[in-house]
Amino acid sequence: QESTPAAASHPLALAPVAAPPASVDGFVREFLRNLNFERGVALSSSAPNDRYMALAYTVRDYLMARWLEDQARQRELQAKGVCYLSAEYLLGRQLDNNLLAARLTEVATEAMVACGIDIDELRQQEVEPGLGNGGLGRLAACFIDSLATMSVPSIGYGIRYEYGIFRQTFVDGQQVEQPDAWLTLGSPWEFPHPEAAQKIFFGGHTEKTTDEQGVETTTWVPGWHVLAVPYNYMVPGYHNGRVNTLRLWRAVASNAFDLRIFNSGDYEEAVRAQTFAENISKVLYPEDSTPQGKELRLQQQYFFVAASIADFLDHQLSADFDLENLPERVIFQLNDTHPVIAVPEFMRVLVDERGMEWDAAWAITQKCFAYTCHTLLPEALEVWPVDLLGRLLPRHLEIIYRINEEFLLEVRERFGDDELRIRNMSIISENPRSVRMAYLATVAGAKVNGVAELHSQLLREKVLPDFDEFYPGKFTNVTNGVTPRRFVRLANPGLAGLITEALGAGWTVDLERLRGLEAFAEDPEFRVKFAEVKRANKRILSDVLRERDGFVLNEDHLLDVMVKRLHEYKRQMLKLLHIVTEYEGIVSGRVEASSVQPRTFIFGAKAAPGYAMAKRIIHLINAVGSVVNDDPRVEGRLKVLFPPNYNVTLAERVIPAADLSEQISLAGKEASGTGNMKFALNGALTIGTDDGANVEIRELVGDDNFFLFGMTEPEVEALWAKGYKPAEFYQADSGLRRAIDLIASGAFSDGDRSVFEPVVSNLLYDDRFMVLADYSSYIAEQAKVDAAYGDQDAWTRASILNVARTGFFSSDRSIRDYIDRIWHTPPIL
Numbered sequence: 015q016e017s018t019p020a021a022a023s024h025p026l027a028l029a030p031v032a033a034p035p036a037s038v039d040g041f042v043r044e045f046l047r048n049l050n051f052e053r054g055v056a057l058s059s060s061a062p063n064d065r066y067m068a069l070a071y072t073v074r075d076y077l078m079a080r081w082l083e084d085q086a087r088q089r090e091l092q093a094k095g096v097c098y099l100s101a102e103y104l105l106g107r108q109l110d111n112n113l114l115a116a117r118l119t120e121v122a123t124e125a126m127v128a129c130g131i132d133i134d135e136l137r138q139q140e141v142e143p144g145l146g147n148g149g150l151g152r153l154a155a156c157f158i159d160s161l162a163t164m165s166v167p168s169i170g171y172g173i174r175y176e177y178g179i180f181r182q183t184f185v186d187g188q189q190v191e192q193p194d195a196w197l198t199l200g201s202p203w204e205f206p207h208p209e210a211a212q213k214i215f216f217g218g219h220t221e222k223t224t225d226e227q228g229v230e231t232t233t234w235v236p237g238w239h240v241l242a243v244p245y246n247y248m249v250p251g252y253h254n255g256r257v258n259t260l261r262l263w264r265a266v267a268s269n270a271f272d273l274r275i276f277n278s279g280d281y282e283e284a285v286r287a288q289t290f291a292e293n294i295s296k297v298l299y300p301e302d303s304t305p306q307g308k309e310l311r312l313q314q315q316y317f318f319v320a321a322s323i324a325d326f327l328d329h330q331l332s333a334d335f336d337l338e339n340l341p342e343r344v345i346f347q348l349n350d351t352h353p354v355i356a357v358p359e360f361m362r363v364l365v366d367e368r369g370m371e372w373d374a375a376w377a378i379t380q381k382c383f384a385y386t387c388h389t390l391l392p393e394a395l396e397v398w399p400v401d402l403l404g405r406l407l408p409r410h411l412e413i414i415y416r417i418n419e420e421f422l423l424e425v426r427e428r429f430g431d432d433e434l435r436i437r438n439m440s441i442i443s444e445n446p447r448s449v450r451m452a453y454l455a456t457v458a459g460a461k462v463n464g465v466a467e468l469h470s471q472l473l474r475e476k477v478l479p480d481f482d483e484f485y486p487g488k489f490t491n492v493t494n495g496v497t498p499r500r501f502v503r504l505a506n507p508g509l510a511g512l513i514t515e516a517l518g519a520g521w522t523v524d525l526e527r528l529r530g531l532e533a534f535a536e537d538p539e540f541r542v543k544f545a546e547v548k549r550a551n552k553r554i555l556s557d558v559l560r561e562r563d564g565f566v567l568n569e570d571h572l573l574d575v576m577v578k579r580l581h582e583y584k585r586q587m588l589k590l591l592h593i594v595t596e597y598e599g600i601v602s603g604r605v606e607a608s609s610v611q612p613r614t615f616i617f618g619a620k621a622a623p624g625y626a627m628a629k630r631i632i633h634l635i636n637a638v639g640s641v642v643n644d645d646p647r648v649e650g651r652l653k654v655l656f657p658p659n660y661n662v663t664l665a666e667r668v669i670p671a672a673d674l675s676e677q678i679s680l681a682g683k684e685a686s687g688t689g690n691m692k693f694a695l696n697g698a699l700t701i702g703t704d705d706g707a708n709v710e711i712r713e714l715v716g717d718d719n720f721f722l723f724g725m726t727e728p729e730v731e732a733l734w735a736k737g738y739k740p741a742e743f744y745q746a747d748s749g750l751r752r753a754i755d756l757i758a759s760g761a762f763s764d765g766d767r768s769v770f771e772p773v774v775s776n777l778l779y780d781d782r783f784m785v786l787a788d789y790s791s792y793i794a795e796q797a798k799v800d801a802a803y804g805d806q807d808a809w810t811r812a813s814i815l816n817v818a819r820t821g822f823f824s825s826d827r828s829i830r831d832y833i834d835r836i837w838h839t840p841p842i843l
């Protein structure tokens with residue numbers, strides 16, 4: 015922003031205003047100033063939300079000077095940076111994270127004490143921004159944390175949904191979705207910049223004109239537009255004085271919509287049109303695997319990437335920048351296919367708006383984009399029907415067609431007129447004619463990466479083998495990671511303290527140092543302290559669950575946790591069959607209740623609102639829980655707890671308390687998993703299949719410290735090929751038969767056999783994810799878990815080794831891999 019000449023000569027204008035003194039007194043003064051001047055209330059009459067907001071503003075004030083400096087510096091240096099394009103950022107609460115990053119936790123705590131305020135009460139006020147579905151959105155949040163902490167020039171771009179992922183409630187055990195109105199009490203972490211709004215156009219048609227030289231140009235004559243208004247969020251690095259930016263776009267109707275009032279005289283219609291435009295950033299789509307081909311979703315995607323590209327070109331480049339040099343200046347990382355419409359948009363801007371030759375523009379585009387794939391499920395690969403895309407973005411469809419034509423010509427040159435192969439590789443599929451976004455991303459991207467070793471290998475060999483052959487060296491792997499700031503330091507202060515005591519500080523930004531704990535695993539005193547931390551974490555969780563849900567958690571139980579989105583491939587049903595098997599053993603009298611290892615099973619899972627089977631499974635988990643928990647024959651030794659609305663905030667309490675982490679997807683289906691990493695880093699042992707990042711976790715922690723079961727991916731393939739008949743497994747295993755029969759009998763539905771019949775028959779006659787085939791090995795492995803838990807000291811040792819050996823899964827390491835293998839954007843120190 016330009017300042018007036020008079021203001022510009024003022025000493026304070028030369029540099030950002032310095033942060034307030036980082037003393038308790040300084041903090042108190044700044045806090046009270048914010049409470050009075052920003053909230054307009056006196057301390058004595060303030061509500062908890064006022065105090066929370068004032069505290070958040072105060073933290074912001076300490077970060078502000080660094081933020082302004084870093085923004086100026088990124089523009090001045092013009093170094094190569096990353097634009098991370100993601101439709102989702104599952105941030106979690108900001109207050110503690112920002113206090114930690116700014117080294118203010120202690121000062122703020124003491125300042126609140128000095129004001130007679132309980133800081134914990136203020137923490138509870140914050141509604142987490144749930145702008146994501148699950149792993150993919152949380153990964154984006156971990157990555158921007160690591161980018162800031164590692165001083166990588168970067169900016170995150172996304173959508174400021176007015177409603178994030180729905181709030182889950184249970185009514186009679188069934189999921190009911192409530193809107194997540196996360197903005198209603200105010201949002202202290204964001205900075206709107208209406209002056210930097212971008213106009214985003216949609217619809218209309220294209221026109222071709224030929225000049226005197228016979229050069230043809232295309233112009234897009236759009237039908238309507240909306241304004242994209244950016245909201246900036248601070249992304250502070252941990253203890254490095256850096257503050258990066260996350261820029262989320264909000265859709266606002268432009269004046270053009272108001273004008274219709276005068277033109278048509280139809281006020282109601284004009285308001286409707288305005289509402290239509292603003293719908294674009296209204297709500298996060300809650301599907302986490304099967305994208306719905308909804309027009310609004312494509313509008314969201316184009317809306318945010320078009321705004322982001324224009325923003326980057328307008329505001330991040332120096333005025334005299336030569337666009338030919340873009341590949342030395344920026345890499346756009348595509349977080350799954352959701353932002354892939356950025357590819358034709360970038361071409362449109364270069365060719366139609368900036369007058370670049372097609373070939374030159376395409377060469378630049380192929381260097382400026384890279385694509386991360388997060389799935390292997392065929393139904394999850396996003397496609398857009400050509401008629402829908404052509405209606406909304408006619409020019410982009412033309413560009414996609416041309417990209418495809420030229421690509422297929424190259425394919426013919428290389429492979430000959432192999433029509434089958436051409437059809438298989440075409441960006442356009444037939445019946446119905448659709449654009450395959452993953453193919454477009456693969457053709458355009460400089461690199462394509464999977465998110466765990468096994469996933470990347472399957473991606474190359476099974477999903478995109480023709481592309482791998484056509485583009486040698488394009489495919490690579492970057493195994494996911496998680497931020498140790500949020501998921502160890504903040505979530506598990508007890509463990510963090512113990513680690514620092516043992517190894518000194520430094521591990522938070524150099525997580526491989528956890529290796530140093532291996533020696534401590536052999537120290538009985540350390541093991542005692544470590545076990546005490548786990549126990550204390552269970553107590554904390556117990557308090558949270560009592561307060562939040564009225565649950566009672568027995569801290570002596572083995573705590574067995576499965577938290578993730580509800581999906582058949584993740585196999586919550588397999589976990590449930592284990593529980594029902596244990597229960598059936600007791601009530602049938604074949605197993606003495608007193609001989610059962612006491613366990614509490616915790617589930618956390620949201621189902622996509624339109625995913626009927628997933629919702630039935632949720633219902634069944636709740637139904638089994640209410641029967642098992644109240645049956646006196648169980649003697650309280652099995653408990654099933656399903657707190658509703660699992661989110662980042664609850665994850666931060668559940669994960670540090672867990673003894674056992676359930677990672678039981680069918681081999682070859684879970685791209686990576688990141689919850690698995692969080693659990694291991696917090697000392698839970700994993701029971702898991704040979705899938706996703708489980709493979710790498712097991713390699714690192716060692717077979718003795720990991721409970722492996724189930725088919726391998728090649729075994730899964732082989733069983734499919736030979737013809738999978740789940741009923742055969744049912745017939746062959748009496749334990750399985752009894753468990754399924756008990757569900758089918760209506761034992762968990764007041765005798766009504768119809769309620770869970772669809773779940774039962776799905777297992778017996780379809781079972782796409784081979785729950786029954788892995789049942790017996792799962793049950794056998796769970797018996798080993800029980801036995802192992804019997805030796806508490808040995809369990810604790812294995813638990814310590816899990817922490818010691820999983821430093822690899824820091825998102826800092828992931829980002830280092832992205833820099834080395836894909837981005838080539840060195841940190842700027």
Ligand code: F55
Nearest residue numbers: 147149150302303305388465685686687688
């Ligand atoms: C969201 C929207 C659509 Cl349309 C499709 C998928 C999603 C989504 O949330 N996907 C997702 O979370 N995928 C997960 O990504 C993680 C991070 O890479 C992986 O660890 C995990 O295996 C994968 O399922």
